[in-house]
Amino acid sequence: MPVTVERLPPTGVAQLGNMRERRVRRGTIRDRGKTIEIGLVNNMPDAALLATERQFFSLLDAACGSTDVRLHLFALRDVPRSDEARGALARTHQDAGQLRSKRLDALIVTGAEPVAPTLAKEPYWRALTALIDWADSNTVSTILSCLAAHVGVQHFDGIERQPLPAKCSGLFAFETVARDKLVSDLSSGVLTPHSRRNGLSQQDLVDRGYQALTYDSEIGVDIFIKQKQSLFVFLQGHPEYEDDSLAREYRRDMNRFLRGEQDALPAIPHAYFPVQVERALAAFAERAWLERRPELMAAFPDAGGFGPGHAPWRKSAIQLYRNWLDIIAERKAALLEDAPIAVARWGG
Numbered sequence: 001m002p003v004t005v006e007r008l009p010p011t012g013v014a015q016l017g018n019m020r021e022r023r024v025r026r027g028t029i030r031d032r033g034k035t036i037e038i039g040l041v042n043n044m045p046d047a048a049l050l051a052t053e054r055q056f057f058s059l060l061d062a063a064c065g066s067t068d069v070r071l072h073l074f075a076l077r078d079v080p081r082s083d084e085a086r087g088a089l090a091r092t093h094q095d096a097g098q099l100r101s102k103r104l105d106a107l108i109v110t111g112a113e114p115v116a117p118t119l120a121k122e123p124y125w126r127a128l129t130a131l132i133d134w135a136d137s138n139t140v141s142t143i144l145s146c147l148a149a150h151v152g153v154q155h156f157d158g159i160e161r162q163p164l165p166a167k168c169s170g171l172f173a174f175e176t177v178a179r180d181k182l183v184s185d186l187s188s189g190v191l192t193p194h195s196r197r198n199g200l201s202q203q204d205l206v207d208r209g210y211q212a213l214t215y216d217s218e219i220g221v222d223i224f225i226k227q228k229q230s231l232f233v234f235l236q237g238h239p240e241y242e243d244d245s246l247a248r249e250y251r252r253d254m255n256r257f258l259r260g261e262q263d264a265l266p267a268i269p270h271a272y273f274p275v276q277v278e279r280a281l282a283a284f285a286e287r288a289w290l291e292r293r294p295e296l297m298a299a300f301p302d303a304g305g306f307g308p309g310h311a312p313w314r315k316s317a318i319q320l321y322r323n324w325l326d327i328i329a330e331r332k333a334a335l336l337e338d339a340p341i342a343v344a345r346w347g348g
Contacts, residue, residue: 107135246307
């Protein structure tokens, strides 16, 4: 069953006003038990907004099977944006501040572009931590992705992320290190794209009650969880990425380097490009280091604008999200068996 995206209605469309009409539209508790309501809080920078929405929709759509999934779009007003992007979001996304009046089963919170030296100084820190607290009390499970995962562990347990010597970018194989339904049926050597400049200590996580599910001796923890009131799933990687996502990020970083907006020459994503493309990009990178000027981007290898031509991590990404949806469905069904709790949470 395909995923349904719930967008804001066009301005001027009449809204259902009274409670009875809203309840009829939502259906009975039994009907609602067959549907999983998921909120996507998209905090990615302006240029990646639409791609991120498309990536998560596509992944959920491939993973849902016969499950009815409704995806609700939200945005944090505290994330710095252009006036154009802010206007576009206002027409299609709900303000995440309105979540207190919503009923969702699950939440996906994306990363964001860091603009401050520490997470606690980010302009969206307070709003994002309040959102995480709301999710703990009001969802069955919540996924915190990339920077949102780092915010979550710092907010919950004071675990601060550590800068990496160089940006971690590429395709990496992780081993499952724990038995858990979330990673069941994942083959050995789970491929996952990563793109981050910071990491977390596995020992710090374990000491504070987190469970690592996938791990690599060089890259560290990939997927980890913590059961609070809600089941929190933390992803340092990006299983939702499309085949060309890392390629586009590399091109962006190279452009920033040539314009003098970042000091370090970006590393070519690990184990990602075909050999012949990687050679062409390495030759361009050497020239970029010697001639550093914005005009040089005109000579960027055309083949470098594409990824491996397919997404070899796609199968495991779909399985991960299928497992997550199954967990949500099972836990929601268990809650609905207790009518008083269900009525209190979802309405009569």
